[in-house]
Amino acid sequence: MQFFNTSQFSKRNHADILLLPFWEDSAPQSCGEISSHILTDLKYALQSGDFTAKEGETLVVYPAVQKEPRILLLGLGKKESVSIDSLRRAFASAVRLCHKKKVKKLNLVYPQDTLPLSEKQILKGICEGILLTNYKWDQLKSSSIDKTVQLLEDIEFIGFPPKYVPELQKLQNIAEAVYLARDLINGNADDVTPKFLAQTAKNISKQFPKIKTTVLNERQIVEAGMGLLSAVGRGATHEPAFIIMQYRGNPQSKDVTAFIGKGITYDTGGLNMKPTGSMETMRDDMSGGAAVMGAISAIAAIGLKANVIAIVPAAENATDGNSFKPGDVYKSFSGKTVEIGNTDAEGRLALADALSYAVKKFKPTRMIDIATLTGAMVIALGDDIAGMMSNTPELAEQLLAASRSSSELLWELPLHQPYKDNLKSEIADIKNIGGRPGGSINAALFLQEFIDNIPWAHIDIAGTAFNAKERHYTPKNGVGFGVRLLVEFMESLVNRKNTKTQK
Numbered sequence: 001m002q003f004f005n006t007s008q009f010s011k012r013n014h015a016d017i018l019l020l021p022f023w024e025d026s027a028p029q030s031c032g033e034i035s036s037h038i039l040t041d042l043k044y045a046l047q048s049g050d051f052t053a054k055e056g057e058t059l060v061v062y063p064a065v066q067k068e069p070r071i072l073l074l075g076l077g078k079k080e081s082v083s084i085d086s087l088r089r090a091f092a093s094a095v096r097l098c099h100k101k102k103v104k105k106l107n108l109v110y111p112q113d114t115l116p117l118s119e120k121q122i123l124k125g126i127c128e129g130i131l132l133t134n135y136k137w138d139q140l141k142s143s144s145i146d147k148t149v150q151l152l153e154d155i156e157f158i159g160f161p162p163k164y165v166p167e168l169q170k171l172q173n174i175a176e177a178v179y180l181a182r183d184l185i186n187g188n189a190d191d192v193t194p195k196f197l198a199q200t201a202k203n204i205s206k207q208f209p210k211i212k213t214t215v216l217n218e219r220q221i222v223e224a225g226m227g228l229l230s231a232v233g234r235g236a237t238h239e240p241a242f243i244i245m246q247y248r249g250n251p252q253s254k255d256v257t258a259f260i261g262k263g264i265t266y267d268t269g270g271l272n273m274k275p276t277g278s279m280e281t282m283r284d285d286m287s288g289g290a291a292v293m294g295a296i297s298a299i300a301a302i303g304l305k306a307n308v309i310a311i312v313p314a315a316e317n318a319t320d321g322n323s324f325k326p327g328d329v330y331k332s333f334s335g336k337t338v339e340i341g342n343t344d345a346e347g348r349l350a351l352a353d354a355l356s357y358a359v360k361k362f363k364p365t366r367m368i369d370i371a372t373l374t375g376a377m378v379i380a381l382g383d384d385i386a387g388m389m390s391n392t393p394e395l396a397e398q399l400l401a402a403s404r405s406s407s408e409l410l411w412e413l414p415l416h417q418p419y420k421d422n423l424k425s426e427i428a429d430i431k432n433i434g435g436r437p438g439g440s441i442n443a444a445l446f447l448q449e450f451i452d453n454i455p456w457a458h459i460d461i462a463g464t465a466f467n468a469k470e471r472h473y474t475p476k477n478g479v480g481f482g483v484r485l486l487v488e489f490m491e492s493l494v495n496r497k498n499t500k501t502q503k
């Protein structure tokens, strides 16, 4: 069965609950077409003052006489201050209530009235709010009694504008890619190994034949000369993998965007081991990899006319007799030698080889890397905002625009060139750490050494990848941050190109 269906009020099917959205005003204002008998049923509830329709406020009413199911009143806040994200947040609150009440089928009276937003923006806010909240991770719970979250299975939009029906499928495809990323992040590090990521990429290729997947194993990584990625992976029992996914949605065009996602399936810190309290969430250190895999699968699912490559250098940073060593020097794919100042700065090593591999093999038009790269970024911007640095202002602006419409928040930090001095090594071409001050910038400047002046942006999601607790439409643990951002970035790139050729 399809998740989203549409109907008219008079022809609606039975549901477990009927959701009515309201605007906050002197008295709550209903914003869809509903029959007068329902309004009569709600009269006392609305007059009581118990429900003022503040953003995300809910009230369940149990009609006495009519054949209606439970009615869920949802506040959307003040009409004049509505935004895509306020709709996401409000509908997230309704979905969480439905989870508590084990609702499977929901009828929703679709908002009809004119707003400061376009119809498409309203649709996006409502659907993303519902879809992104309707997720659970309980695969590791053994008892079925513990698996208490009943997800919504069927939503009927009543009075939905028919011309937007295709949009519903698209938004669902993108949400499924976010779920994929979340599942990969949430899974045990001993299950979601580099090999598992590679197998997932191959499975995505089977589902979307326009994506071609190539995987290099440890021997091939070493033979290719990726001395940094292989150094990082050396101590682990699970061998590293280098995953390349190529989507050709526009074979006539030479324009190619490369996404590179950090794929450290577990980060112990290596021989410079992380202390207790800093390691427990480090199965999330492949969140960048999960984001680019999710993004390319969503891009294929919606059939975007663009060429995209997703690369995931995947490895586990473990401690072992064979681990790479602080103070030693390793040779990168680019030929540059790198002194290891700290084995916990492993992400930039894996990414450096992936970036220069992308440059050499694919000559991409632009590259975007996304990584849980530095603890310093968590300190600078907190849990809600990812840091972005770029060598190309136009690319940075395009990413900021995608950030505004996806509400996956980005803040640009300066790629301050004088700090390159921090990375000087006396024994090698460069060192992989640059001291604690400006730690996130030092990391980006390290990456900059491997991009050969191609337009590039670096997104550090160390703070945003993993939630300590659920928040609005993002769940506890893996967030899937970056999937929607990258998809929106590509969508607007395609739209801009289309308008340019029309001119």
Ligand code: BES
Pocket: 267, 269, 285, 342, 344, 345, 346, 347, 372, 373, 374, 375, 376, 378, 433, 434, 439, 462, 463
């Ligand atoms: N994976 C970590 C960064 C991280 C920290 C992600 C907290 C999510 C939450 C990364 O590999 C790391 O350990 N970076 C070090 C670099 C330092 C040794 C220069 C850091 O930030 O402490």
Ligand code: ZN
Pocket: 267, 269, 343, 344, 345, 346, 347
């Ligand atoms: Zn680390």
Ligand code: ZN
Pocket: 264, 267, 285, 344, 346, 347, 372, 373
């Ligand atoms: Zn790491």
